[in-house]
Amino acid sequence: MYNAVFPLLQMNPMTRLLLLLGLAFTSVARAEDVTDQRAEVLALGQLTDPPATIDAEGFDNEAGIRAIYFDGLDYEGNPTKVFAWLGLPADRTGKVPGIVLVHGGGGTASRQWVEKWNEKGFAAIAIAHEGQVERREAKRKWAKHQWPGPWRRGHYLDVDKPLEDQWMYHAVADTILANSLLRSLPEVDEQEVGVMGVSWGGVITSTVMGIDSRFAFAIPTYGCGQMADVDNHWGASLGGNRFYREVWDPVHYLPRAKLPTLWFSWPEDQHFPLDSQAASYRAMAGEYMVAQLPGMRHSSAAAWNPPDSYAFAKGVVRDGKPWIRQQDLRRESQTLEAVFASSKPLDRAVLISTTDTGFTGSRNWLESPAELEQRDGQWRVTATLPQDTTACFVNVKAGELTASSDYIEVKPEGSPK
The missing domain is CATH 1.10.287 (Helix Hairpins)
Structure with missing residues (x-):
């Protein structure tokens, strides 16, 4: 100096x-x-007119699910289209809720994912946000179609381009346009359309949920904001990326997110740590719930197969709120107490904690007993923290469903607050 x-x-x-x-x-x-x-990013929320669509040729359109292209934004002055699978529940009476599905890195729009949500009574549209279709070509890469927009270059490595030509700009726009398309269908209740994204799709979801206020609920899975200083490949790439820090970090838009949200992940995730996820859900304005599934793994199937995302969405469209909500969380010395309001009876509770430090996905997480009691219409969980605990949360179970308290870090006794 x-x-x-x-x-x-x-x-x-x-x-x-x-x-x-x-x-x-x-x-x-x-x-x-x-x-x-x-x-300019927030202005993408004004893409409320449904985009034009055409059928995608060469795909199996049986069982009420069809492959389509819809119009995206221009890229480098050229028109683009977005490949998607669009499906409606076979058994429906009246209008049905809907969901926009956003895949992760290396993935594409998945017919199977649409089928799973259709089976749960939701209309669904799964989009491909890198100009690809659901068809493999040489070297098992996804085939590109003839109207692609930008593709993802690493971790926001295209910020040297004009904003309107950056991949995240188009990924957010594509998600909003998919919402506009799904809401326009006569079979869909436009007030009950949500969004779910996995991994990179979770990052997109974390961003778009603070931009498009029409979404009824959101399920960011794994992906979150505040990733520039994370001690893994994300931090290594984003640490010096001013544009991410100042423009693309979802925490800039999450204070505008008032919709019910499920933050869905697992403590051992090697990509998105619990502290970044916690910073993301604490930044938003709406009600949220957290579900951390130990041993869940990081994949599309790991996100689709558990019942948690479907139960959350059904609770929101039925009751207007998550089926369970944390009411209070406090730590007194070595005791952690969490209070939940739940529309379902809870079966058991466990404390999940670690004595390790550093990146949360690399720590050893242990389960230990926790007391669960129902009192005055609420569920109270009490647990004793193991000696030298550095971070923890509690999980409660309702049958196969899991809900978690907020993640908290525990500073050693005598350390500065």
Whole structure:
């Protein structure tokens, strides 16, 4: 700091004043630039007109599910289309709820995922956000169609391009357009359309849920915000990425997210740590629930197969809120107490904790007993923390369903708060 300031002090007063004014102007201009860029991102929420569609040829359209393309935004001056699977429940009476499904890195729009939600009574549209279809070509890559937009370059490595040509800009726009399309169908209740994304799709979901206020619920799975300083490949790539920090980090938009949300993951995830996920759900304005499934693994099937996402969505469209909500969470010395309001009877509770430090996905997480009692219409969980606990949360079970308390970190006794 001394070496940087000393030359400034040696300048004549007028030169020093001009330099300081220039630095101040640059700082203000940069702040205005960031504000404008965020405003452009938020403007994507105005894509409320349903896009035009055409059938995608060469795909099996049986069982009420069909392959389509819908119009996306222009990319580098050229029109684009988005491949998607669109399906309605076979057994339905009146209008049905719906969901937009957003795949993870290396994936594509999945017919199977649409089928699973159709079986649960939801209309569903699964989109492919890198110009690909659900068909393998040489080297087992997904085949590209003839109207692609941008593809994902690593972790926001395309921020050198104009905002409107960046992949995340198009991924968010595609998700919003899919919402507009699904809501326009006469069979769908436009007030009951949600969004679920897995991994990179979870990042997209974490971003879009603060931009498109029409979504009735959200299920970001694994993916979240505040990833620039994470001690893994995300932090290594994003640590110096100013554009991510100032424009694309979902935490900038989550305070606008008022919709019921399920943050769905597992403590051993190697990509998205629990502290970043916690920072994301604490940033949002709406009610949320958390479900951490030990041993869940990180994959599309691991996200689709458990009953938790479907039960959450059904609870929201039926009751307007998650089936369970954390009412209180407090720690007194070595005791952790969590209080839940639940529309389902709870069977048992466990404490999940670690004595390790560092990246949460690399820590050893242990289960230990917790007491569960129902009192005054609420469910109270009490657990004793093992010695030297560094982080913890409690899980409660209602049959096959899991709900978790917020993640908390425990500082050693005597450490500064």
